Amino acid sequence: xxxxxxxxxxxxxxxxxxxxxxxxxxxxxxxxxxxxxxxxxxxxxxxxxxxxxxxxxxxxxxxxxxxxxxxxxxxxxxxxxxxxxxxxxxxxxxxxxxxxxxxxxxxxxxxxxxxxxxxxxxxxxxxxxxxxxxxxxxxxxxxxxxxxxxxxxxxxxxxxxxxxxxxxxxxxxxxxxxxxxxxxxxxxxxxxxxxxxxxxxxxxxxxxxxxxxxxxxxxxxxxxxxxxxxxxxxxxxxxxxxxxxxxxxxxxxxxxxxxxxxxxxxxxxxxxxxxxxxxxxxxxxxxxxxxxxxxxxxxxxxxxxxxxxxxxxxxxx
Amino acid sequence: xxxxxxxxxxxxxxxxxxxxxxxxxxxxxxxxxxxxxxxxxxxxxxxxxxxxxx
Numbered sequence: 001x002x003x004x005x006x007x008x009x010x011x012x013x014x015x016x017x018x019x020x021x022x023x024x025x026x027x028x029x030x031x032x033x034x035x036x037x038x039x040x041x042x043x044x045x046x047x048x049x050x051x052x053x054x055x056x057x058x059x060x061x062x063x064x065x066x067x068x069x070x071x072x073x074x075x076x077x078x079x080x081x082x083x084x085x086x087x088x089x090x091x092x093x094x095x096x097x098x099x100x101x102x103x104x105x106x107x108x109x110x111x112x113x114x115x116x117x118x119x120x121x122x123x124x125x126x127x128x129x130x131x132x133x134x135x136x137x138x139x140x141x142x143x144x145x146x147x148x149x150x151x152x153x154x155x156x157x158x159x160x161x162x163x164x165x166x167x168x169x170x171x172x173x174x175x176x177x178x179x180x181x182x183x184x185x186x187x188x189x190x191x192x193x194x195x196x197x198x199x200x201x202x203x204x205x206x207x208x209x210x211x212x213x214x215x216x217x218x219x220x221x222x223x224x225x226x227x228x229x230x231x232x233x234x235x236x237x238x239x240x241x242x243x244x245x246x247x248x249x250x251x252x253x254x255x256x257x258x259x260x261x262x263x264x265x266x267x268x269x270x271x272x273x274x275x276x277x278x279x280x281x282x283x284x285x286x287x288x289x290x291x292x293x294x295x296x297x298x299x300x301x302x303x304x305x306x307x308x309x310x311x312x313x314x315x316x317x
Numbered sequence: 318x319x320x321x322x323x324x325x326x327x328x329x330x331x332x333x334x335x336x337x338x339x340x341x342x343x344x345x346x347x348x349x350x351x352x353x354x355x356x357x358x359x360x361x362x363x364x365x366x367x368x369x370x371x
Contacts, residue, residue, distance in 0.1 A: 016333045021343045054361045058354055117351070121358045 017102065023092040027075055027103055028068030028110075035292075036067040036163045039186065042296045043164030043179055045303040047171035055122055059170035062118035063163050065110050066130045070137040070159070072107030076100045077142050081208040087201060107138075118170065126170035133162040147209070150216040157190030158183075181240045182296075188233040189292050192226045192265060196285040199223075199268075200278055219277070223269045226284070230265035234258035237295060246299060253298040261291050 040063045044056050075082065075093055083094035092098040098106075111134050119127025141156030161183045168179035198205055198212040199222055205212040214222040237258055241251025264284040271280040329337070 014327065016327065016329060017340075018332050018336045019340070020336050021339050024340070024343070052361050054357050058358060061354070113351070117354065121355065 015099070017098070019092065019098045019102070023097040024072075024106060026092050027072040027098065027106060029071030029074075030068075032071060032160075033064050033068050036160075037064045038293065039182065039296055040064070040163040040167040042299050043167030043182060044171050045300050046178055046182075047168045049172065051171040056171070058121050059118065059126065059167060062114045062122070062127075063130060063166050063170075066114035066118075066134055067163065069107045069110035069114060070134045072103050072110065073134070073138045074142045076103035076107055077138070078146075079103075081147075081210060084208040085201070085204040087204060122170045123173050125173055126166055129162065129166045129169055133159055133166060136162070148211070150211050150213045152211070153194040154191050157187050157194075160190060161186035178240075178245055181236075181245060184236050185233070185295065186292070188229060188236050189288065191229040192233060192261075193285065193288040193292075195222050195226050195229075196268065196281045196288065199226075199281040200285070220272075227265045227269045230261055234262055247302050249302055249305075250295075250298050254295060257291050257294055260287060 037060060040060055044051065044059065075091055077100070078088075079093035079100045082088035082091050088094065093100055093103060111131075115127050115131045115134070118130050137156070137159035141152065141159055145152040145156050164182040164186070165175070165179040168182075169175060195213055198214050199219055202212065202214040202219070206215045213225060217225075234254075238251065238254045240246040241248065241254065261284075264280070264287050268277070268280045268284050271277045
């Protein structure tokens with residue numbers, strides 16, 4: 001006679017994953033990744049000296065995989081609130097395609113390999129900075145700030161601002177003013193961008209209990225903060241031109257785009273009627289993406305023009 | 318019949334088999350890329366591959 005009747009213990013059937021490769025790619029937040037790749041590419045392009053293309057591709061790959069890993073870890077920790085928001089309810093974890101534990105293992109593996117590969121193949125300063133970026137996004141922002149303070153995306157924005165700095169450090173092995181200027185531009189761009197999103201998604205955030213500024217301080221206070229941060233952003237984005245770090249093409253583009261961004265932020269500030277306000281915030285949100293992209297694209301264009309000019313006869317003699 | 322099922326253990330459905338196969342291929346490709354990357358950088362750096370800061 002056995003002590004335990006084996007029929008009394010019924011083990012639950014093990015869960016067999018049906019997750020496809022596409023579900024794991026969705027965990028990497030491909031749209032965020034594409035912006036990270038682009039800003040990092042600009043960080044590499046403006047770095048002085050020769051950087052071998054193979055090492056440049058390696059750096060970009062590691063930075064983008066590191067960013068994707070942060071996204072996967074973020075989703076692993078936020079499955080509960082993602083399920084409550086319409087914007088995120090379709091992510092693999094709320095849909096039940098991937099478990100939080102699987103996402104965590106995936107994110108940790110990619111983090112480990114991206115940092116290690118960047119450290120071994122390029123340099124350990126860049127590897128360490130990439131590790132710090134992942135740590136900041138996952139531990140400081142996702143675990144620490146997001147559910148606790150309305151300043152979550154202000155401080156957390158530092159993580160999204162670091163990729164061009166990591167790229168510069170990968171290329172040069174040191175730090176300088178130029179990548180810090182890129183850092184500041186993304187840092188001050190983040191609050192108007194995300195608060196515009198939070199304004200027209202505030203019901204979502206309120207339902208999930210995320211203390212975004214419109215939920216905690218109300219839409220009027222958020223509109224004012226958007227305007228103030230946009231003023232600082234435009235000033236910070238134009239400053240590298242008179243300070244002599246970036247050329248006139250960048251300066252003029254930055255002024256024109258800054259004027260557009262400021263006009264839309266003022267429009268958000270004055271539009272208080274519901275449908276008008278919705279339209280104004282959506283416009284600012286959409287334009288803010290174009291603003292950052294165009295600003296960085298101009299820097300890239302300057303580098304390309306400078307490289308090509310001698311070949312086509314400009315700037316020679 | 319039940320005994321036979323028990324002996325077979327966990328039987329994957331067609332969908333589970335397909336997704337597992339696709340995931341395995343993706344892992345193999347990722348590892349392949351990693352190998353090519355390490356090889357390419359070793360060739361690019363030459364003997365300097367052993368001479369790194371830190």
